[in-house]
Amino acid sequence: MKGTVREIAERLERGELPDGGLDILKQDPRAGVRRLVQVYQRREERQREEERRIRQMWQFERTYRGRGCRFIAGLDEAGRGPLAGPVVAAAVILPEDFDATGLNDSKKLTVEERLTLRRRIQEKALSVAVGMVDHHYIDKHNILQATYEAMRRALAGLDPVPDQLLTDAVRIPGVSIPQEPIVKGDALSHSIAAASIVAKTERDAWMLREGARYPEYGFERHMGYGTPDHLTALDRWGPCPIHRRSFAPVGERIGVKPEGGR
Numbered sequence: 001m002k003g004t005v006r007e008i009a010e011r012l013e014r015g016e017l018p019d020g021g022l023d024i025l026k027q028d029p030r031a032g033v034r035r036l037v038q039v040y041q042r043r044e045e046r047q048r049e050e051e052r053r054i055r056q057m058w059q060f061e062r063t064y065r066g067r068g069c070r071f072i073a074g075l076d077e078a079g080r081g082p083l084a085g086p087v088v089a090a091a092v093i094l095p096e097d098f099d100a101t102g103l104n105d106s107k108k109l110t111v112e113e114r115l116t117l118r119r120r121i122q123e124k125a126l127s128v129a130v131g132m133v134d135h136h137y138i139d140k141h142n143i144l145q146a147t148y149e150a151m152r153r154a155l156a157g158l159d160p161v162p163d164q165l166l167t168d169a170v171r172i173p174g175v176s177i178p179q180e181p182i183v184k185g186d187a188l189s190h191s192i193a194a195a196s197i198v199a200k201t202e203r204d205a206w207m208l209r210e211g212a213r214y215p216e217y218g219f220e221r222h223m224g225y226g227t228p229d230h231l232t233a234l235d236r237w238g239p240c241p242i243h244r245r246s247f248a249p250v251g252e253r254i255g256v257k258p259e260g261g262r
Contacts, residue, residue: 005032012040054100057190060182064164065096071126073162074191075154075172077147078106078199082224083234083250084217084243085207086134087143089150090198091158093126094191103193105186106200118201121194129157130202139246148172166191214240 003011008025018024025037064072071093079087094100099120106114122128131153138146151172155165165177168185185192204223211220217233217240224230224242226249234243234253243250 005030005036008033009036012036050101054103054190057100057103057188057193060166060180060189061094061096061191069164071160071162072164072166072191073127073155073158073177074166074185074189074193074195075151076168076186076192076196076199077150078196078203079224080143080147081226082244083226083230083247084135084219084224084240085210086132086203087138087146087150088133088199088203088206089131089147089154090195090202091127091129091131091151091154091162092121092191092194092198093128093158093160093162094121094194095124095126098124098190100190103190103197105184105193106196108187109197111204114197114201117194117197121198125194127158127160128198129154130198131155131157132202132206135242135244138244142246143244148174151175168192168196210242214242 022037022041025033028034061072073091073093075089075091077087077089079085102109102113103117109117131150133146133150133153137149141149147170151167151170152174155162155172155175155177162177165172165175165179166185166189167179167181169181169183171179171181182188182192186196187193207219207223211218216237218229221227222230231249234250239245239250239254245251245254245256
């Protein structure tokens with residue numbers, strides 16, 4: 001491939017290879033060109049790995065479609081561990097041709113990546129629904145029961161009604177639709193990953209609004225989790241109206257023996 005190192009770099013960026021392929025460039029006497037080949041090969045390998053990951057994450061959906069299921073819903077939650085705010089669940093039914101590029105467990109994504117994917121999910125999914133259960137319900141019934149209730153509320157909002165559920169390692173009581181709990185499901189199923197992103201972004205938006213109402217707690221930074229600065233704020237100000245009194249770090253600071261929280 002003729003041209004300067006910069007010109008060759010631009011052509012490789014566009015995916016243009018010389019007639020002899022990369023072998024020709026590997027023989028180029030310029031070290032800069034040979035480095036470009038290495039960068040190109042690493043980029044191509046990452047792309048192949050991502051394509052393999054995306055294909056693999058459709059495995060459960062493919063299995064159930066092969067059994068005749070038309071509407072497969074993924075479910076996941078956000079907010080089981082924080083000391084404040086609601087637990088939020090999401091249910092998502094993706095079409096078979098959904099562009100899953102970049103879709104992954106929400107914890108592995110940046111804020112910007114999650115928001116971009118959330119927009120794509122909202123635009124292209126067959127159905128998206130959210131269920132939210134507040135701190136009062138959590139304190140009364142415990143976080144596990146609150147999580148189940150949030151998931152049931154999310155399921156109730158789906159249209160069409162799914163004929164198969166994929167969940168992230170939980171089996172939801174009181175639900176008649178067939179369920180498959182998948183350990184680490186948000187990293188193994190696109191439907192669950194999509195639900196994890198919707199739940200996370202929905203809860204984060206809620207906590208950001210509460211951060212403006214209670215600025216002394218820094219909710220916009222830690223989303224209610226028990227970080228050192230959150231615990232320091234609790235020591236100084238005590239709990240605010242959205243704190244979970246049943247969770248030990250909160251209850252201990254107001255002289256209440258917590259029950260059921262974690």
